[in-house]
Amino acid sequence: MNLDFAPLFRTAIGFDRLAQLLDTVPDASATSYPPYNIEKLGGEDYRLTMAVAGFRPEDIEVTVKENTLFVIGKVASEAPKGEFMHRGIASRAFERRFVLADHMVVDGASLENGLLHVALKRVIPEALKPRRIAITTSNARSIPTTVDHHDSAKAA
Numbered sequence: 001m002n003l004d005f006a007p008l009f010r011t012a013i014g015f016d017r018l019a020q021l022l023d024t025v026p027d028a029s030a031t032s033y034p035p036y037n038i039e040k041l042g043g044e045d046y047r048l049t050m051a052v053a054g055f056r057p058e059d060i061e062v063t064v065k066e067n068t069l070f071v072i073g074k075v076a077s078e079a080p081k082g083e084f085m086h087r088g089i090a091s092r093a094f095e096r097r098f099v100l101a102d103h104m105v106v107d108g109a110s111l112e113n114g115l116l117h118v119a120l121k122r123v124i125p126e127a128l129k130p131r132r133i134a135i136t137t138s139n140a141r142s143i144p145t146t147v148d149h150h151d152s153a154k155a156a
Contacts, residue, residue: 034073035093044122045107048098053114054091062109064116068104069098071116103128 036050052060052073059070075091100120107119 020055031087033090033092034096036096042082044124046104048118048120049098050114050116050118051114052116054089055111055114055116060111060115060116062106064100064106067100067102067104069100069118069120070094071098071118127139 011067034051036048039047039049039128041047048069053078055075057072059072059075061070063070063072071094075093089110100121103124104120104121106122107121109116109118111117
């Protein structure tokens with residue numbers, strides 16, 4: 001199913017990346033292994049938690065490339081120590097991708113009790129924070145060419 005977002009883009013500026021983002025949405029029928037949670041911890045902090053029982057830190061790779069977080073798990077094959085009557089703990093390789101919003105950074109990762117925790121934070125650069133723009137009148141001799149980025153802090 002293709003959606004036409006042309007009417008939306010006629011009045012929006014700089015949202016061309018939205019169309020690219022929609023093209024990369026994963027298929028809902030894709031594998032759900034390993035299970036994960038995404039939590040908003042408050043403010044601009046988030047945490048991704050993945051159930052990765054049986055994986056060691058050296059078996060997991062966490063990388064960020066072009067606003068995409070990749071979590072890849074590969075378990076080194078070991079000879080079974082005994083005969084399994086039931087094998088319910090999966091130890092198969094996996095790759096999970098998460099599209100990150102602009103200005104999201106990975107703050108760190110830890111592995112505790114079979115859970116991989118990836119800390120994420122939204123960090124908005126100073127240049128993108130709200131700033132006050134000087135307004136001139138027709139009587140002004142010249143238009144200011146610089147704007148104080150800290151005027152918004154003084155006005156608040």
